[in-house]
Amino acid sequence: MGKTKYIFVAGGVISGVGKGIAAASLGKILESRGLEVTAMKIDPYVNVDAGTMNPTEHGEVFVLDDGTECDQDMGNYERFLDRNLSRANYLTTGSIYLEVIQKERHMEYKGKCVEVVPQVPFAIIEKIDEAAKKAKADVIIVEIGGTVGEYQNILFLEAVRMLKFKKPDDVMLVLVSLLPTLEAGGTEIKSKPTQYAVRTLNAAGLQPDIIIGRARIPLDDKRKQTIALNCSLDIKDIISAPNVESLYEIPLNFERGNLSERILEKLKVKPEQRDLAEWRSMVDRVQAARKTVKIGIVGKYFGSGNFVLTDSYLSVLEAIKHAAAINDAKANIEWIDSEEFEKNPAAGGPASLKNLSKLNGIIVPGGFGSRGIEGKIAAIEYARENKIPFLGLCYGLQLATIEFARHVCKMDKANTTEIDPKTPYPVVYIMPEQEKLLEGKNYGGTMRLGAYPCKLVPGTKAAEAYNKKDISERHRHRYEINNEYRKRLEDKGLVISGTSPNNKLVEIIELRDHPFFVATQFHPELKSRPLDPHPLFVEFIKAAINNK
Numbered sequence: 001m002g003k004t005k006y007i008f009v010a011g012g013v014i015s016g017v018g019k020g021i022a023a024a025s026l027g028k029i030l031e032s033r034g035l036e037v038t039a040m041k042i043d044p045y046v047n048v049d050a051g052t053m054n055p056t057e058h059g060e061v062f063v064l065d066d067g068t069e070c071d072q073d074m075g076n077y078e079r080f081l082d083r084n085l086s087r088a089n090y091l092t093t094g095s096i097y098l099e100v101i102q103k104e105r106h107m108e109y110k111g112k113c114v115e116v117v118p119q120v121p122f123a124i125i126e127k128i129d130e131a132a133k134k135a136k137a138d139v140i141i142v143e144i145g146g147t148v149g150e151y152q153n154i155l156f157l158e159a160v161r162m163l164k165f166k167k168p169d170d171v172m173l174v175l176v177s178l179l180p181t182l183e184a185g186g187t188e189i190k191s192k193p194t195q196y197a198v199r200t201l202n203a204a205g206l207q208p209d210i211i212i213g214r215a216r217i218p219l220d221d222k223r224k225q226t227i228a229l230n231c232s233l234d235i236k237d238i239i240s241a242p243n244v245e246s247l248y249e250i251p252l253n254f255e256r257g258n259l260s261e262r263i264l265e266k267l268k269v270k271p272e273q274r275d276l277a278e279w280r281s282m283v284d285r286v287q288a289a290r291k292t293v294k295i296g297i298v299g300k301y302f303g304s305g306n307f308v309l310t311d312s313y314l315s316v317l318e319a320i321k322h323a324a325a326i327n328d329a330k331a332n333i334e335w336i337d338s339e340e341f342e343k344n345p346a347a348g349g350p351a352s353l354k355n356l357s358k359l360n361g362i363i364v365p366g367g368f369g370s371r372g373i374e375g376k377i378a379a380i381e382y383a384r385e386n387k388i389p390f391l392g393l394c395y396g397l398q399l400a401t402i403e404f405a406r407h408v409c410k411m412d413k414a415n416t417t418e419i420d421p422k423t424p425y426p427v428v429y430i431m432p433e434q435e436k437l438l439e440g441k442n443y444g445g446t447m448r449l450g451a452y453p454c455k456l457v458p459g460t461k462a463a464e465a466y467n468k469k470d471i472s473e474r475h476r477h478r479y480e481i482n483n484e485y486r487k488r489l490e491d492k493g494l495v496i497s498g499t500s501p502n503n504k505l506v507e508i509i510e511l512r513d514h515p516f517f518v519a520t521q522f523h524p525e526l527k528s529r530p531l532d533p534h535p536l537f538v539e540f541i542k543a544a545i546n547n548k
Contacts (some may be wrong), residue, residue, distance in 0.1 A: 004132045004269045005170050008160050009143045010153075010208075012197025013175030017214050020073030021247050022176045024080035025145040026281065028251040029260040030139055031081060034272030038135035040089045040128060041070065044147040044152035048094040051447075059311030061531070063476045063526055064090075067450030072314050073143060079318060080251070082529050088131040093152060096123050110123055121159035128163075138269075148175070149200040150374040161205040169268055175201065175208040179215040179223070189215050197232040209266055210259070213390045218242045236262055245533050246321075248283050251276065267509065282325065282530055291329035293544045295320055297335045300372035303466065310335075316365050316393065319528035323537035331544055338375030338548035353382045355477035361516075361544030366394035366476070366523060370419045377403045384517060389543035391536065392519025394477050397509060398428045400519040401481055401489065409492045411485075413547050418479055427489070429482045448475045452500065452522070454507040460497035461518055462508045465535040471498075473507070480521070481506035516543035 009023040020041070027037045047053060050061045051069035062075040070090040078085055104114045129348075132140040133283060144156045164171040181187055190314045191461045194211065197335050211227060213219050219240035228235040239257045244250060253261070264271045267407040294417040297313060310317055317333065323366065324331040341353060356362060362383045364376050378397075380403045383390040398416055403425045405414035413420070416428035463469070483504065492498060498508030498520075511517040518536060528534035 003167075003170055004129075004137060005139045005172075005239060005269065005494075006128070006132075006163060006167070007139060007141045007172045007174060007263070009141060009174045009176060010157070010201070011144075011147045012175050012200075013147065013180075014178050015145075015147055015177055017178045018119045018241070019143050019145075019176045020071075021250055022212055022241065023073070023141050024076040025173070025250040026259075026263070027077065027139075027141050028080045029254055029274075030141075030263065031226070032251075032274055032276045032279070033260050033264065034275075035138040035269070036136060036143065037081060037139045038083075038089065038131060038137040039085070039141045039143070040091065040131050041073050041077075041143050041145065042124070043071055043090075043092045044150065045092050045145075046094040046097070047092055048098055049092065054075070056148070060314050061401070061476070062315065063449060063474050065451040065472075069449065069476070071145070072311060073348055075318070077317050079529050082246065082531060084415060086134070087297065088127070088134050091124070091127050093155075094526065096120060096127065099123060108265070111458070117158060118162070120155050121162050124156060124159040125163050128159075135261075139267075144423040147394050148197055148204070154204065157201070157204045157206060164206070172209045172263065172266055173201075173206055174210045174212060179213045181216050182431065186470045187217060187414040189219065189223050189229070190214075191223055193228060195230045197282055207232065209233075210239060210262065212239045212241045213378065214241045214285065215242050246283065246286050248286065252280060260366055280529060285328070286321075286325045286330075289325060289328050290332045291327075291545060291546065292332055293324060293327075293329050293360045294332045294334060295360065295361045295363060295541075295544060296334045296336050296356060298338050298362060298364050298376055300338050300367060313365050315523070315528070316363065318530075319525040320363075320530050320541070322530050322533035323541040325530070326533045326538055327541050327545060329541065333543070336379070338372035338379065341375035341378045341496045342372070353378055356382050356388065357386060359388060360547045361389040361391070361540060363391045363393065363540075364396035364399060365525075366396065368395070368418075373419065377406075379485060379537060384511065387515055387547075389516040389540055389547055390514075390518070391516070391540040393525065394475075394521060394523055397506075397519035397521050398477075398479060398481070400517075401427055401494070401506075401509060404487065404489060404492070404494050408494075409488055411488075416479055425485065427482050427485045428479050430479050446479045448480075450474060452507075454498045454522070455501050455503075456508070457495075457497045457499075460495060460508075461510050461516065461539065462497040462536070465518075465539040467535070470501075473520070473524060475522045475528045477521065481509075515547060516540055 009019050011017050027039050031037045049069045059072045061069050062072050064087050065084050068087040146153050177197050179189045224235050224238040228240050320331045374397050380400050401421045402414050405411040411425040414425035414427050415423035417426045451474050454471050495510045497510050507521045509519050524534045525538045
C-alpha cells in the first residue's frame with residue numbers, strides 16, 4: 001500500500017469501556033478489507049512490563065511467544081487478528097522512560113539536554129514505527145490505556161499530536177466513550193460526558209475523527225446528531241456500540257455502521273471488497289448453539305464478596321467459549337473460590353466438595369502462592385476419584401502432581417518447595433538457574449517465559465488431541481516437576497504425555513483410566529483463537545458434554 005497508516009484508540013469518561021475490544025475489532029474489519037494490520041498497546045504504568053502486577057487489580061498477565069509479559073488486551077488483538085505479536089507491540093511508561101534514560105547514559109543524545117518533551121514523545125513514535133515496520137503493516141492500531149484527561153496519558157497524547165501534525169493524511173484518532181443511561185429517567189442516553197471527553201482531547205491539541213459510543217442500547221439518530229454537532233463531526237462518524245451477547249459480534253456491528261468504509265475514506269485508502277464470511281459463520285454458530293455444559297473454574301483471583309473479577313482468567317474464559325462453540329455448545333461458568341473448600345469442606349455445607357458433582361467439567365488455572373492451594377488440591381482429588389473431566393493449567397499441573405503423589409503414591413506431605421521448602425517429598429521444585437536470580441529479589445523476568453517446544457507421547461490423549469508429535473506452547477512459571485520422583489509417579493499410573501525435547505522437563509500429565517484428566521505446565525489458553533480453538537480445550541469440552 002505504501003505509507004503506513006496510524007489509528008490511535010483512546011478512551012473517554014471511564015476505563016474498562018471496551019477500548020481493547022474496539023481496537024481488536026477495528027483490526028479485524030480492516031483486515032477483512034485486504035489490509036495488513038498490526039496492533040499495539042500503550043499502558044500508562046511505570047511498570048516496565050505487566051509481570052509484577054496483581055491479577056485482581058489489573059487482570060490476567062498475557063504472555064507472548066517471545067516471553068513478553070503484557071496486558072490482557074494483547075490477547076484480544078491476537079485472538080481477533082489470528083496472529084502472534086511480539087515485544088515490539090507492547091509499551092509502558094516505565095519501558096519508554098527506561099529506554100530514554102539508558103540512551104542518555106550511553107551518550108546517544110550526544111550531550112544534549114534530555115527533556116520529557118520532546119524526547120519521550122519522539123521515543124514513543126519511534127517504537128510505534130518499529131512495530132509497524134516489523135509487521136510490514138499497512139495499518140497499525142495503537143490503543144492508549146486509561147482515559148483522556150488522566151495526567152499519566154498526556155505524553156502519549158502529545159506523541160499522537162506530533163505525529164498527526166507531521167502526517168495529517170496518515171493518522172486517525174478514534175475515541176471510545178461511555179454514554180450512560182439513567183434508569184430513573186427511562187432509557188435516555190446521556191451524551192454530556194462524551195462531549196466533555198472531546199473537549200479534554202481538544203485541550204491536548206487533538207480532535208477525534210471517529211467516536212464509538214458505548215452504551216447499553218443502540219444510539220438513536222437524535223443522540224448521534226447531538227454528539228456530532230457538539231463534537232464537530234459528521235453524523236457518519238458517530239458509531240453505535242451497544243452491549244452484545246458475544247464480543248465476537250462487535251466487528252459485525254461495526255460493519256453495519258459502515259465503519260471500515262469511513263476509516264478508509266478518511267485515510268485515503270482504496271479498499272477491497274469486504275470478506276467477513278468465516279467470522280460471521282463463527283458468530284452464527286455461537287448464537288445457534290443449543291447444548292449447554294457447566295464448567296467450574298477453581299481459583300482464587302476472584303476479587304471480594306460477591307464480585308467476580310473474570311479478567312483474572314480472561315484467556316481461560318475465552319478458550320472455553322471457543323471450544324464450546326466448535327462443539328455446538330454454550331458453556332455456563334461457575335466460579336469456585338478454592339479457599340472455601342478449606343473453610344467448610346463438610347458434606348452438605350455451602351462449600352461441600354460434593355457440590356462439584358453438579359459440574360460437567362473442572363478447570364484449575366494458573367496462579368502463585370499458598371493461598372487456597374489446599375482447596376484446589378481437594379478439588380483435583382474429587383475430580384480424579386469421581387471421574388469428572390479435569391483440565392489443569394500451569395499451577396494446575398503442579399497441584400495435580402502433588403495430589404497424585406500424596407493420595408496415590410502415599411507420599412505424605414508431598415508439596416512444592418514454593419509453599420513448603422522443607423517438604424519430605426519435593427515433587428515440585430524451583431529450577432536451579434532461577435534460584436540464583438531470586439537471591440537478589442529481582443522478580444521481573446525470572447520465570448520460564450514464552451514459547452517452548454514439547455514432544456508428545458504417541459497414543460496419549462494429548463497426542464490424539466493435537467494430532468501431531470511436536471508442539472510449541474507458552475509458559476509462565478518458576479517451578480518444575482522434580483525428575484527424582486518421575487519413575488515413582490509413573491509406576492503408580494501417572495502418564496507423562498509431553499516433555500521437553502531433551503526429556504528433562506515435564507510438560508503434560510494425564511491419567512489413562514479417566515474420561516479426561518489432563519494437566520499442562522504451559523498455558524494453552526494463550527494460543528486459543530475463535531477461528532482455531534485450542535485442541536486440549538476442545539477435547540476437554542467434548543468430555544464434559546459426554547459427562548452430562
